Amino acid sequence: xxxxxxxxxxxxxxxxxxxxxxxxxxxxxxxxxxxxxxxxxxxxxxxxxxxxxxxxxxxxxxxxxxxxxxxxxxxxxxxxxxxxxxxxxxxxxxxxxxxxxxxxxxxxxxxxxxxxxxxxxxxxxxxxxxxxxxxxxxxxxxxxxxxxxxxxxxxxxxxxxxxxxxxxxxxxxxxxxxxxxxxxxxxxxxxxxxxxxxxxxxxxxxxxxxxxxxxxxxxxxxxxxxxxxxxxxxxxxxxxxxxxxxxxxxxxxxxxxxxxxxxxxxxxxxxxxxxxxxxxxxxxxxxxxxxxxxxxxxxxxxxxxxxxxxxxxxxxxxxxxxxxxxxxxxxxxxxxxxxxxxxxxxxxxxxxxxxxxxxxxxxxxxxxxxxxxxxxxxxxxxxxxxxxxxxxxxxxxxxxxxxxxxxxxxxxxxxxxxxxxxxxxxxxxxxxxxxxxxxxxxx
Ligand code: HAM
Numbered sequence: 371x372x373x374x375x376x377x378x379x380x381x382x383x384x385x386x387x388x389x390x391x392x393x394x395x396x397x398x399x400x401x402x403x404x405x406x407x408x409x410x411x412x413x414x415x416x417x418x419x420x421x422x423x424x425x426x427x428x429x430x431x432x433x434x435x436x437x438x439x440x441x442x443x444x445x446x447x448x449x450x451x452x453x454x455x456x457x458x459x460x461x462x463x464x465x466x467x468x469x470x471x472x473x474x475x476x477x478x479x480x481x482x483x484x485x486x487x488x489x490x491x492x493x494x495x496x497x498x499x500x501x502x503x504x505x506x507x508x509x510x511x512x513x514x515x516x517x518x519x520x521x522x523x524x525x526x527x528x529x530x531x532x533x534x535x536x537x538x539x540x541x542x543x544x545x546x547x548x549x550x551x552x553x554x555x556x557x558x559x560x561x562x563x564x565x566x567x568x569x570x571x572x573x574x575x576x577x578x579x580x581x582x583x584x585x586x587x588x589x590x591x592x593x594x595x596x597x598x599x600x601x602x603x604x605x606x607x608x609x610x611x612x613x614x615x616x617x618x619x620x621x622x623x624x625x626x627x628x629x630x631x632x633x634x635x636x637x638x639x640x641x642x643x644x645x646x647x648x649x650x651x652x653x654x655x656x657x658x659x660x661x662x663x664x665x666x667x668x669x670x671x672x673x674x675x676x677x678x679x680x681x682x683x684x685x686x687x688x689x690x691x692x693x694x695x696x697x698x699x700x701x702x703x704x705x706x707x708x709x710x711x712x713x714x715x716x717x718x719x720x721x722x723x724x725x726x727x728x729x730x731x732x733x734x735x736x737x738x739x740x741x742x743x744x745x746x747x748x749x750x751x752x753x754x755x756x757x758x759x760x761x762x763x764x765x766x767x768x769x770x771x772x773x774x775x776x777x778x779x780x781x782x783x784x785x786x787x788x789x790x791x792x793x794x795x796x797x798x799x800x801x802x803x804x805x806x807x808x809x810x811x812x813x
Contacts, residue, residue: 392506403698406709410537411511418530420489420513425469431459437468437673439643441583448496462495466512467689474516475679484517503661509694519686521617524648525624531652531690532630540700541655545635548618550610551646558609559585569599586639592660605636614647621648644670665692715745716807718760722753722772729771
């Protein structure tokens, strides 16, 4: 067929699409790492009593404005927001805490046995400047605990984070601080402003406006000039009220008792409005660069009430979120991570001839249902190619069915390591495999 295409149409047809900047594919060869981390984390947090919650990716924009706060970089500069056809302002979630609180309130979880412990995992979206370890779509594994104000919970959550990382072979440094309550913060911010006033012109342009809108955030600016200025600034722990001070001392005591090492870091203030009291960040050991943080969290005792939850009853809360991709980047660099990074199977079913192929079709399914790890390459006609694939997969046994086996109702079982072969009756195949694989407790 002859088509009349103009130049523009031709170029359009040849255009190759690439993923949107900051949005990454997770390729099959990386899925082993993702499965490994996800499965480990899920099984550990479940044993600590956390239950899974899946939240929508899209929320009303107001939820983030009210929780994370206007004046924060996340809300002012980083949200993917748009209007729906029904003229509602919505945003792709930049983080998971606000949505979890919304759901907690919406579904009356207040009436559940306390503490309510939830975990979530999934993509978050921030219009950040993409660079190593920073993406516009990234995945978090988050934990949130509602209804418990005791400092032992803060310590337990931090301890748990340390365990999660140690179970996947990553050593971490925990940086911890307390930013007190509204009252202690008010006095402190006054003092901080006084101190910064003298150096205001030397602050970076962002911090000049943070000075007015969100003074605390000047403390965790990444600019060298600002960091030098804040290194001499008054520290918030010197301004904690009695209750906040007692709470923080207890958290540190519990961590000490649990032999969980931590570093006090007066510059950790967190960029989001909802935090109070304990705040912490988790870094790979010896690497405290901001964009290396593997996770972060803290208390947010007023958020449930501020978002419309019970006004009579307090709902203290604390949580943490871990950055999955940063974790996986570290594991990929480690040769000894112990993760199996290729497909593994115990058995390969091979066939020669059309009738054998039909037989293998159902044999594969029969064995798979029984719980065997089976592999096949059913589209191939050459037995040599199939056995090569069995070799690549490092399977223990290949089951081979050819014309003769079809007629005799038998199967040839080949030990791929020793090369020894045996013919077994077709209806005994399960029994024989169970016996042979028993040593590795597969079934
Ligand atoms: P966050 O510090 O904004 O806290 O994010 C937590 C973690 O998510 C970071 O430490 C980092 O590992 C990862 N992360 C954040 N932004 C990016 C990005 N652009 N690219 C790759 N990874 C990123 C929160 O989100 C709070 N909701 C944590 C929390 C839960 N607080 C209480 N509960």
